[in-house]
Amino acid sequence: MALINCTKCGHLVSDKARICPNCGCLRDDETTVIAPPFGYSPRPTAPSAAPSVQPVHQPQPKNGGSKALIWLLSIVIIFILGFLAFLFISNNQEKEQLEQKKALAIKKKKIAEKEKQRAEEEKRLADKQLQAEKARLEQEKQARIKAEKQRLVVQVRQKAMNNRSAESGSYYISGTLNGDDVDFNIYVDDSGSVSGSFTNYTIGAGFDVAGTMTANSLSFYSLNNSVTWKFKANRTSGNNFSGTCSSSNITYSMYLNVEHQ
Numbered sequence: 001m002a003l004i005n006c007t008k009c010g011h012l013v014s015d016k017a018r019i020c021p022n023c024g025c026l027r028d029d030e031t032t033v034i035a036p037p038f039g040y041s042p043r044p045t046a047p048s049a050a051p052s053v054q055p056v057h058q059p060q061p062k063n064g065g066s067k068a069l070i071w072l073l074s075i076v077i078i079f080i081l082g083f084l085a086f087l088f089i090s091n092n093q094e095k096e097q098l099e100q101k102k103a104l105a106i107k108k109k110k111i112a113e114k115e116k117q118r119a120e121e122e123k124r125l126a127d128k129q130l131q132a133e134k135a136r137l138e139q140e141k142q143a144r145i146k147a148e149k150q151r152l153v154v155q156v157r158q159k160a161m162n163n164r165s166a167e168s169g170s171y172y173i174s175g176t177l178n179g180d181d182v183d184f185n186i187y188v189d190d191s192g193s194v195s196g197s198f199t200n201y202t203i204g205a206g207f208d209v210a211g212t213m214t215a216n217s218l219s220f221y222s223l224n225n226s227v228t229w230k231f232k233a234n235r236t237s238g239n240n241f242s243g244t245c246s247s248s249n250i251t252y253s254m255y256l257n258v259e260h261q
Contacts, residue, residue, distance in 0.1 A: 171213075194209065219233075
């Protein structure tokens with residue numbers, strides 16, 4: 001095997017190689033090295049000064065494993081880059097999912113807070129309505145108690161007034177009994193007992209009466225008569241009394257004016 005110079009970079013290469021291992025240039029011509037004929041020896045020449053020879057740096061030829069190493073490194077780098085890209089994409093997806101979950105949690109929290117506020121507002125309104133209803137019922141209760149107290153007070157006062165004895169002395173009574181004129185005189189003692197005589201020009205005259213009189217009522221009955229007449233009257237205003245006169249199954253209306261003498 002002979003060595004020849006590369007036509008591009010000038011480095012020695014094998015005449016069998018078609019590509020320069022130094023520069024990668026493809027050999028476009030082939031140089032044929034012709035060996036001298038058998039037994040040929042060059043004619044001796046006179047010695048001359050040896051020319052100066054510059055040392056030529058010959059690079060070590062690279063073997064074919066470099067290309068495989070480059071391919072292997074390229075594959076490893078591509079794999080690493082792909083793995084890093086996968087990690088980056090996965091990390092972004094996880095971040096997006098985490099952000100979505102976080103946003104959903106915040107949304108749910110806001111909805112829960114709104115529901116809580118709505119429930120609290122409904123509870124507040126319900127409590128307010130309940131308090132208003134309780135207050136109304138309490139007012140009605142107090143009003144009923146007050147009205148009942150007033151009614152009892154009026155009853156007690158009326159009863160006390162009715163039971164209060166009339167002023168003692170003589171009284172002249174005039175009026176109508178069933179439309180007929182009546183007039184008579186009675187006397188009321190300190191205990192409220194009534195005594196006197198009754199005159200009715202329609203049914204007869206001259207029978208005595210006895211009974212009781214208070215500040216607001218008059219009650220008496222006839223004496224010395226075959227038929228007992230009962231008189232009951234209550235004060236309506238001032239000296240005016242109204243009531244009934246009855247005997248057995250007969251009842252007459254009676255309106256009287258009672259004047260203290």
